[in-house]
Amino acid sequence: MAGSALLRRGREETRRRPGGRGRGGRSRWRAWLYLLPALVVYLGFAVYSGLNTLLFSFLHWDGFQTPAWAGPDNYARVLTDPLLSGAILNALVLIVFFSLIPIAVGLLLTGLLLGRVRRGMTFYRTVFFLPQVLPLVAVGTTWRWLYADDGMINQALEAVGAGFLTRAWLGDHDLALFALGLIGTWCMSGLCMVLFLSGAQRIDPSLNEAAAIDGAGPVRRFMNVTLPGLRREIGIAAVITTIAALAGFDLVFVTTNGGPAGQTNVPALLVYRLAFNEGSIGAASALAVVLTLLVIVLVGAIRLLTREER
Amino acid sequence: MKPDAIATALRYGLLSTLAALVLLPFLGIVLASLHPAGGQVPGFSLPERWSWENFRLAWETGGFDRLMWSGTVIAVFVVPLTVCFATLAGYALSILGVWGGRALSLAFVLGLTLPVELLVIALYFNLREVGMTNTYTGVILAEVALFLPFGVYWMQSHFASMPRELVEAARVDGARDLTVLARVLLPVSWPAITTLAVLVFMWSWNQFLLVLVMIQDPALRTAPTGLGLFVGQYGTDIPLLSAATLLVIAPIVVVYLVFQRSFVNGLTQGAVKG
Numbered sequence: 001m002a003g004s005a006l007l008r009r010g011r012e013e014t015r016r017r018p019g020g021r022g023r024g025g026r027s028r029w030r031a032w033l034y035l036l037p038a039l040v041v042y043l044g045f046a047v048y049s050g051l052n053t054l055l056f057s058f059l060h061w062d063g064f065q066t067p068a069w070a071g072p073d074n075y076a077r078v079l080t081d082p083l084l085s086g087a088i089l090n091a092l093v094l095i096v097f098f099s100l101i102p103i104a105v106g107l108l109l110t111g112l113l114l115g116r117v118r119r120g121m122t123f124y125r126t127v128f129f130l131p132q133v134l135p136l137v138a139v140g141t142t143w144r145w146l147y148a149d150d151g152m153i154n155q156a157l158e159a160v161g162a163g164f165l166t167r168a169w170l171g172d173h174d175l176a177l178f179a180l181g182l183i184g185t186w187c188m189s190g191l192c193m194v195l196f197l198s199g200a201q202r203i204d205p206s207l208n209e210a211a212a213i214d215g216a217g218p219v220r221r222f223m224n225v226t227l228p229g230l231r232r233e234i235g236i237a238a239v240i241t242t243i244a245a246l247a248g249f250d251l252v253f254v255t256t257n258g259g260p261a262g263q264t265n266v267p268a269l270l271v272y273r274l275a276f277n278e279g280s281i282g283a284a285s286a287l288a289v290v291l292t293l294l295v296i297v298l299v300g301a302i303r304l305l306t307r308e309e310r
Numbered sequence: 311m312k313p314d315a316i317a318t319a320l321r322y323g324l325l326s327t328l329a330a331l332v333l334l335p336f337l338g339i340v341l342a343s344l345h346p347a348g349g350q351v352p353g354f355s356l357p358e359r360w361s362w363e364n365f366r367l368a369w370e371t372g373g374f375d376r377l378m379w380s381g382t383v384i385a386v387f388v389v390p391l392t393v394c395f396a397t398l399a400g401y402a403l404s405i406l407g408v409w410g411g412r413a414l415s416l417a418f419v420l421g422l423t424l425p426v427e428l429l430v431i432a433l434y435f436n437l438r439e440v441g442m443t444n445t446y447t448g449v450i451l452a453e454v455a456l457f458l459p460f461g462v463y464w465m466q467s468h469f470a471s472m473p474r475e476l477v478e479a480a481r482v483d484g485a486r487d488l489t490v491l492a493r494v495l496l497p498v499s500w501p502a503i504t505t506l507a508v509l510v511f512m513w514s515w516n517q518f519l520l521v522l523v524m525i526q527d528p529a530l531r532t533a534p535t536g537l538g539l540f541v542g543q544y545g546t547d548i549p550l551l552s553a554a555t556l557l558v559i560a561p562i563v564v565v566y567l568v569f570q571r572s573f574v575n576g577l578t579q580g581a582v583k584g
Contacts, residue, residue, distance in 0.1 A: 038396060049430075
């Protein structure tokens with residue numbers, strides 16, 4: 001009480017000071033000093049680089065000689081060269097494995113486990129979350145061996161009598177992309193589960209009780225109470241996993257490096273290859289810009305779809 | 311057994327199966343890393359002779375003392391710089407208020423959607439121009455810039471959630487801005503700061519593409535980058551590759567187990583607040 005009264009008097013005095021740059025004005029100016037370090041590094045290294053890549057995307061440049069203006073040529077190449085547009089399509093296929101399947105798995109488990117399992121949850125949460133903190137390169141080297149001819153996947157298939165299915169999964173022309181995608185499913189399902197379970201705990205239990213009294217069974221309660229309550233979490237999971245699917249580099253680089261025969265090329269891999277191995281900086285930049293636009297459009301669409309009505 | 315007890319048992323069975331699916335690959339490579347180096351590893355199997363020397367061998371062939379050192383040096387600078395800059399900026403944006411603050415917050419948040427691929431091309435050629443490729447400084451500043459959008463957003467929403475009276479009471483007592491931050495806000499902000507610090511450490515330690523592009527000198531590369539190139543050379547030596555993989559993930563797993571609550575909270579809430 002006394003505090004707020006004092007505060008009010010302080011403000012009045014400030015206002016009354018003749019011609020004064022009040023305390024507010026000076027501190028607002030000084031606040032910029034606090035912002036400066038973050039702003040300088042962010043603008044200098046992230047924003048400036050992003051804009052420069054945008055500029056490069058309109059040039060023909062090998063990184064050494066004088067660049068030549070290219071106009072929209074590089075973008076035309078991204079859209080028409082089957083190598084580049086194919087990589088973008090592959091990234092879109094990966095969204096199914098990195099995003100849609102993990103979200104479905106996470107929701108299914110939330111429905112099955114909801115509010116009934118308390119003991120030991122910390123342990124399970126720690127385990128499910130583990131793939132999220134590991135370097136993807138290490139995840140990749142691990143799965144390279146799991147998928148190998150004499151790896152654990154084939155061993156497991158033979159153990160259950162499905163030996164006729166065994167193959168070198170990451171070298172299979174038709175299945176390599178799916179095999180790669182399943183590594184993403186393995187990584188992302190835990191994240192979705194942890195997100196949804198913690199989100200579901202925040203839903204007001206009286207909603208569920210009311211639905212139960214009205215005679216709604218577990219499935220209806222899940223569809224009508226839990227699912228709408230998880231809107232926000234589903235949106236977040238979709239954003240994180242979609243970005244991982246579209247912009248992922250590390251995993252592909254160590255597992256398939258785009259092979260066999262370009263079946264698992266993804267945009268990030270080609271950006272790296274074009275810019276730093278083949279000296280087509282313009283094309284690499286255009287592909288990176290298209291990738292960024294794709295991320296922004298999809299993230300925007302997801303946010304719009306999962307927005308909560310207020 | 312009562313039906314309830316059966317249902318509970320089934321649920322724990324399901325949870326344990328999933329946990330096993332996550333953990334089995336790791337158990338697999340732990341076993342693989344203990345087979346004699348250079349030999350075949352027939353799937354999930356116990357080695358005939360436990361070859362612990364693989365870890366020393368992988369450490370030496372991969373040059374891991376250099377790799378670990380580089381990763382540590384980079385993280386030791388990236389973490390405090392990011393946390394410090396993000397705290398100051400978050401404080402300015404949420405408590406002090408600046409002209410154009412809303413637009414600035416938005417500009418930082420937009421950075422969350424920019425993929426590394428977009429930045430890395432120009433970053434490389436710009437830094438080559440000023441001789442900053444192949445230096446720790448270049449990588450450190452680039453990583454700070456990369457992690458700042460999340461950092462600023464995280465600290466800003468943390469400070470915004472603090473009770474307004476806390477700051478105003480201190481102001482009334484005549485405290486200056488820096489004093490308010492240091493004496494009033496920071497003492498109650500350590501959980502948020504710890505979470506940010508461990509997340510930034512993880513991102514820095516795991517960063518791959520940026521380091522791969524910015525640093526060509528093998529002696530300056532980090533552990534994941536070293537592993538990525540190790541695969542190219544020793545990709546068929548499964549025991550050695552498994553041992554190298556375990557060396558790379560060991561530090562981050564230890565940090566994760568110590569700070570697991572911070573990790574989970576950071577990655578789930580950090581997103582939820584948006």
